Amino acid sequence: MSLIRALVRLHPASFRERWGPALEADARAAGHRSWPNLLASAVGLWLHPVVWPAKSPSQRHHRAAAMAFALTLATWFVGRAATTNDPRLTWRAHRTLTVADCAAFMLLGAVLILPLPRPTWHAAATLVRKSLRALAAPAALGAGALLFVRTAHPAELSAIRPLVTAVYWLTLALTAIQAARIVATVSASAVTPPSPARLRPGIATLAAGGALTAWIGLSSTTAGHGFDALSAATGGCVLILTGMFLSILRDLNEY
């Protein structure tokens, strides 16, 4: 496969179906100078799923919801990793707010943006089947690790503690990825995409929760003794994710 074809294949499927052959032909005509431009357009399109060719406005809303849900899981994962490894973020250093409080606030936003299952047996069966298939691997991995921790000899356990920790984080990451995939790929016959009236306040809530988490992270960098790089990295990451929430909100207003 040529590099140009590979770069075209990085674009979202619905965009490729509509514009792929023409994009590839023009990129071939432009030669290697088009490579950075193709890469930038692929990244730009993945960050703005609302603009992909769609059959209906509700398909655009579903994509916005799926993107916002994926960002919510990413924010949760970053927050969870940071609070596990950095005690400063779990302190009530800000008196009224912790990362856990922000996560609870974001849960409210996530509930607002999630597509609702249709009240039919077909929809319920589709969702259960899809969830079981998608979450089987991370569930098996997590259950295996848990079983090992409960039954292993303490000496044996301390020897492979890093491996167990790695499996724990891998399980969490896989669960988050698969949950995001379920929401993104579930068919319109099984769920009703959220209306803009639900999506906008939901995404605004998520952005506010993200901004508060970023603020906690960034302001914790100098809260203890000296500069804390992990708090700074957490705050920076969540700030970027917050910007992405706001970008979906802007797309919803524009398209």
Place this chain on the structure above:
Amino acid sequence: MQSNDAQTLVLCALSKGPLHGYAINVAIEELTGKRLGPGSLYGALARLEAKGLIELLDEVDRARPVQLTAQGRQVLEQELRAMARVADAGLRGLGVSTA
């Protein structure tokens, strides 16, 4: 023109009638002396279609031309009038004839 430079250029190129992607880029080159990168061009087409400012026509010789919608014509006219007002004010400020 701001962040939607590429979109405005595509709308301008389509003002004379339907064109396919490559022909749009040739028209933009005639207008500005420079072509858009293929990713920028087709990204702009996707965004304009999502806004309902352009529509796809049936395939002709393995290429799909696009044309402005009524809303697209209206938006382009408003954009060009705003740009003309800014250009006119700037040129008058510089003491340059706009004729």
